[in-house]
Amino acid sequence: MRAHAQLIFWAVLVAALALLPPVVGVLHEPFYVELVRRVMIFAIAAASLNLILGYGGLVSFGHAAYLGIGGYAVGILSFYGMNSGWLQWPVAIGASALVALAIGAVSIRASGMYFIMITLAFTQMLYYLGISIEEFGGDDGMRIKTRSQFSGLIDLADPVASYYLVLVLMFGTIYLVHRIARSRFGMVLRAAKSNEARSRAIGFSPYSYRLCAFTIAGALCGLAGALLANHTAYITPDFMHWTRSGEIMFMVILGGVASSAGPLLGALVLLVFETLLAGWTEHWQVILGPLLVLSVIFFRTGLAGIIPGAGDE
């Protein structure tokens, strides 16, 4: 029964997202392709954060750092004339993983509020680094003249083609996080969140597992950064602003922590609401803020907990 509802939920979700471009094409509303592509890119970022926040209990308040690193990897290589996506994307992912490894190595030894503050501090450091480097546009950011090239296999300047690429990568990321969370590795991560003293007493050292998860999450978010840079064809230090980190965190919480569908649902609802409200009034944040607070108070399990078939276990 439960598995049945899950199957229907995911089938509807995949079908709806796959059919969106032809449908809005008929309606002559290409704007929605852009919007949902953005939603899906943020769903990748949120799914990667969910691995450490939802399953690992590591409340990282600096996850936007990897959006920035992934984005700047694409932007900087493109600036120097290296437009191959085969080079840009592995560099985006690899650089994000390395920085995550370094930040994680320092921050994971701390816990609770200290962990939050250290991750925030590192990301702010990167944000100001982005502002200070004039060569890459400093505060104003930098336009990416040529999007990532994949030997002519796919043209990322084509909104529909890049939409489907993002769609595939997003479901791939969600499935990957889903598998990791249920593997031996994921069980250690979740157990350490549930009861660290017990984990240590039966012989697990949570540190190395957490650090590994933190690095994987950084790498996946770096991919989202590369996608975002191609989506906007523009990179700015704002990719790494702390409010961006907060937004990604909010998507996870709103969608439902430690659930596979949660990050996508959270990204969808948050960004669609933001867009609708922004079209209606310029003071949209005044409305969105309280709505978010209410949703956290009344839906503790997040959207995944109230939509049939969206929850996991």
Place this chain on the structure above:
Amino acid sequence: MNDMLLEVRGLSKSFGALRACDGIDFDVREGETHAVIGPNGAGKTTFISQLSGDLRPDQGSIRFAGQDVTPLRAPARAKKGFARSFQITSIYREFTALDNVALAIQAHAGHSFRFWKPARSEPALRDPARQYLDGVGLGERANALAANLSHGEQRQLEVAMALATKPRLLLLDEPVAGMGTEESQRMVTLLDSLKGRQTMILVEHDMDAVFSLADRISVLVYGRIIATGAPLDIRANTEVRQAYLGEDS
């Protein structure tokens, strides 16, 4: 070298001005059940936590199976063969009883950097976990959420997890605390069934449990061990009676 599994020498731990453990010498023989008793605040949990590696001693040494384990932390000692239950039940509340024990098996089944195969469908983890649950009488409750088990069942689960790590030394911190008569009787029966096969250190307030289970008893008062001996000797020891047991025992 000898039949001592655990040799503790001069173990000391202070919290500010409070000397919680003050030069403790303590031995456990292979196969014995060694109880540690003492009044509240005597330093029993501090002592156990230093044995398990959760607390670092200020001074002293701990040798385990002839090897110095003093610098090792809890996870490393668990790998050497220590397992403990906590005074306040420590389990994975959001997981099922079977998950809890399967995790304990997994902790001793090599590294866990395995990212793809679902752990819950691995017979190598689930089958032995089921056996340990059966062993402590929780077979029927395997799929219940640990948080939904009764207090007594949770303590049984904790023992099952400890046993699933195949420990050489089991540290039990007040295993029957807070239990009703029937529950505590079930736990004593369980521990009694392990006796002889499993080396145990038993920290306990319940004197009936201690005197029925222990081969030897050490009495800890204000961070010092004032007596060690067979249950009958401890019962007869006047110093112990004054310090702890009182006239009614």
